[in-house]
Amino acid sequence: MSNSSYKEKKYRKSIQWVMTLFLPVVIIGGYFYPAIGFTIVGMIVFFMTLASKRGRLYCGWLCPMGSFHERFLSKISRHNVVPSFFRSTYFRVFVFAAMMGFMTYRLSLALGDAQAIGGVFRMMWIVSIALAIGMGLYYKARTWCVICPMGSLQGAMSLNTFRLHVSDECVGCRTCQRLCPISTYPGNFHDAVSAKVPSIDCLRCYNCVENCPKGALDFR
Structure with a gap:
């Protein structure tokens, strides 16, 4: 099965194409109207609410950055394996602390000015996109999503929510790992107590789930 022929959940591709439109709106439109940056705050509130019910579903379906990487950047990415240390808790916490610390510093300089605050949120998105493109060109297109601070926050908020279950039907073919946007291999958790990713x-x-030849994966 080639990456160009895999099945996707109905409507996911269409939704992602639409979500990519938010990038030029915020980045270009925010240059002229910095208050547009508050759109990002709205997205944060939305995904924090969604995470309590569906985990990182926002990342997989609705994130404008993730949609751009998956639909555009993947066409020119070298698709190298994501470094294993990117998945370590320590590295994720470091990235989260660094990004939040930098944002807090920039917000302190805004002195309460709404336009300046909106500009800070826009700038943080630009910084994230730049880092993501750099990583995605060499590694898998959505490598940034492995360490994204907002993704990590959603993961922390949904530790036992709507998780992927691996059944005994798993034969370790690794089709799931190859088609996962962030190269997660559910088979690694087959023998875990919960058998959940x-x-x-x-x-x-x-x-x-859509492409497992044994139907060994499902969400519970």
């Missing part, structure tokens, strides 16, 4: 390592994109 950690929330932070699953975007709930359904690629693995």
